[in-house]
Amino acid sequence: MPELVRPTTAVHASYLEAVAEFQAEGRGAPDDNSLLGRDVRTYGRHWHEPAGFAAFVAATISDAEEDAPRPPGFVPSTVLWWIDGDTFIGRLSIRHRLTRRLLDWGGLIGYDVRPTARRRGHATAMLRASLPVARRLGHERVLVTCDHDNVASRKVIEANGGVFEDRRAEKLRYWIDTGGPSGLA
Template identity: 85%
Template sequence: MPELVRPTTDVRHSYLEAVAEFRAEGRGTPDDESMLGRDIRTYGRHWHEPAGFAAYAAALAADAEDDTPRPAGFVPSTTLWYVEGDTFLGRVSIRHRLTRRLLDWGGLVGYDVRPTARRRGHATAMLRAALPVARRIGHESVLVTCDHDNVGSRRVIEANGGVFEDRRGGKLRYWIGAREA
């Protein structure tokens, strides 16, 4: 049964396979502003070495701490990986607070499912499992956004109780009540 876990070196080989899938669909390019895209550009060249991958997993864990240095405009974020055994299926990131940009564009929760694991309910389950984590961080409700033309992501958000608020630019904005664990 898949579960959310802290980033771990146990899934390194599967993670590298997933990144190859993401890159094949264009992720990690200079114009990819997603967390995954930035991670590919920043850390990707080090992932093939076990020590480099371990450093990446440690950096993701440290990003949840308030005092961790980060680029201007970035906020602390808890990243969890959705795995089944040693197979990486996806990732979810829960930002600890909103900035103006996140309010308009990025939201509090972001997620990615590797291409070969899509259309199996993983994104819905991942988001559902992330809501109690968001509550423990202190969120009563979470803002989740998606591209206006991403029907699959809209369904994931709505299946988790997302209430549509508005569209800002190309992003649809939904609020979901964070649940108790």
């Protein structure tokens, strides 16, 4: 049964397979401004070595710390991975606060499911599992955005109680109540 966990070296081989799938879609290219794109460009050449992957995992976990190094305009984020045993399925980040850009474009929660695992309910379950964690981080409700033409992501957001607020440029903006206080240990 898949679960949302802190990044771990236990899924090293599967993570590399997933990244290859994402890169086949063009992720990690210079114009990919997502967290996944940044990770591919920053750490990708070191991932194949266990020590390089362990350093990436440690840096990813530390991204939740206020004083961790990050590009200008990026905020602390708690990154969680959706795994099943030793299989990496997807990743999700919960940003600790909104900036003007995140309010208009990126939202508080972003997620990616590896291409070969899509259309199986993973994104819906992963987003649902993240809501108590977001609550523990102090968010009573979270902003989640998607491209206006991304029907699958829109359905994921709506299945998790997303209430449509508006469209800003190409982004649809939804708010989701995080529910009661509980979270990931």
